[in-house]
Amino acid sequence: xxxxxxxxxxxxxxxxxxxxxxxxxxxxxxxxxxxxxxxxxxxxxxxxxxxxxxxxxxxxxxxxxxxxxxxxxxxxxxxxxxxxxxxxxxxxxxxxxxxxxxxxxxxxxxxxxxxxxxxxxxxxxxxxxxxxxxxxxxxxxxxxxxxxxxxxxxxxxxxxxxxxxxxxxxxxxxxxxxxxxxxxxxxxxxxxxxxxxxxxxxxxxxxxxxxxxxxxxxxxxxxx
Numbered sequence: 001x002x003x004x005x006x007x008x009x010x011x012x013x014x015x016x017x018x019x020x021x022x023x024x025x026x027x028x029x030x031x032x033x034x035x036x037x038x039x040x041x042x043x044x045x046x047x048x049x050x051x052x053x054x055x056x057x058x059x060x061x062x063x064x065x066x067x068x069x070x071x072x073x074x075x076x077x078x079x080x081x082x083x084x085x086x087x088x089x090x091x092x093x094x095x096x097x098x099x100x101x102x103x104x105x106x107x108x109x110x111x112x113x114x115x116x117x118x119x120x121x122x123x124x125x126x127x128x129x130x131x132x133x134x135x136x137x138x139x140x141x142x143x144x145x146x147x148x149x150x151x152x153x154x155x156x157x158x159x160x161x162x163x164x165x166x167x168x169x170x171x172x173x174x175x176x177x178x179x180x181x182x183x184x185x186x187x188x189x190x191x192x193x194x195x196x197x198x199x200x201x202x203x204x205x206x207x208x209x210x211x212x213x214x215x216x217x218x219x220x221x222x223x224x
Contacts, residue, residue: 014174029102034199058104070097071169090170101172114143153210
């Protein structure tokens with residue numbers, strides 16, 4: 001039993017990195033996802049195409065490949081102009097790739113949230129003299145955010161689990177902690193059981209909280 005407890009405690013050392021990367025990535029993903037969603041909603045065909053290509057490329061490729069490109073491929077390209085370039089810390093490309101990856105999924109979530117807002121809201125705002133941009137900022141987007149909060153939370157839970165690929169680019173998160181301990185102690189089963197438990201103590205409470213919030217929202221809507 002002690003060996004399993006040790007495996008769990010070692011895996012837990014990676015929790016701060018996992019949570020830190022996930023939090024910053026979800027913020028980047030939400031901001032960029034909102035921009036992409038607005039691009040998809042605009043009448044500008046060029047912006048629509050840019051957003052669609054971005055979403056298709058990111059969703060059509062594995063996150064591990066994206067992480068390897070960001071961590072090792074991008075520096076190689078930048079070294080053409082600056083031979084001394086390298087990432088000062090591998091957490092930087094890790095946050096970027098998780099954020100950019102999340103943005104592709106968040107953009108679809110946000111777009112569906114915007115479309116779920118009653119079209120009469122926009123018409124009413126325009127009739128009061130608001131511009132389209134002002135109506136989106138003050139009326140539509142705040143309502144869409146309320147609608148998509150559960151999906152936003154689920155994306156955060158998913159992102160926590162997806163950070164497991166970052167060990168392949170040198171980020172010592174939960175899975176990498178388990179891999180390093182297994183490499184030195186030759187205890188694969190306790191190491192990876194510990195890793196699984198460390199992820200579970202993060203994701204299960206979050207999932208329960210999100211489900212509770214969804215039920216609360218459903219009751220409010222039913223009462224209304």
